[in-house]
Amino acid sequence: MKHPVSLQLSEDWYARLQAAAEQTHRSIESIVVDSLAWLFDAQPDITLQNLPHLTDVALWALVQRPLTYPVETRLRELTALSKLDALTAAEQQELSRLVERYDEYVLLRSRALLLLQERGHPIERDGQPGT
Numbered sequence: 001m002k003h004p005v006s007l008q009l010s011e012d013w014y015a016r017l018q019a020a021a022e023q024t025h026r027s028i029e030s031i032v033v034d035s036l037a038w039l040f041d042a043q044p045d046i047t048l049q050n051l052p053h054l055t056d057v058a059l060w061a062l063v064q065r066p067l068t069y070p071v072e073t074r075l076r077e078l079t080a081l082s083k084l085d086a087l088t089a090a091e092q093q094e095l096s097r098l099v100e101r102y103d104e105y106v107l108l109r110s111r112a113l114l115l116l117q118e119r120g121h122p123i124e125r126d127g128q129p130g131t
Contacts, residue, residue: 020055051111059112
């Protein structure tokens, strides 16, 4: 179920949203919804295919966004248990899903960095904006 929301934005914020929408050929609403999804850790559907349609700001957000704390913590726990051969079948499945999620994260992050570089942004070795 969707709920309508009305916002009062400054001219500056509206201009930023409008520019992002025009740059990505999307609606302002979809830009706002995706931004809120990032904020509340409900990642929007980001795939390798739609990365080129993201704004530079969205790509930098993807690059700089770490794995969520619970995912990273659980991945470390299960990896440590795996080294001790102490995983149950359910934990092994969970570990496999988390490793897939991590691999996808690394691939998306790498592709986002490449796109930013292709768009003229200098990239430092640590994946941060260059000077």
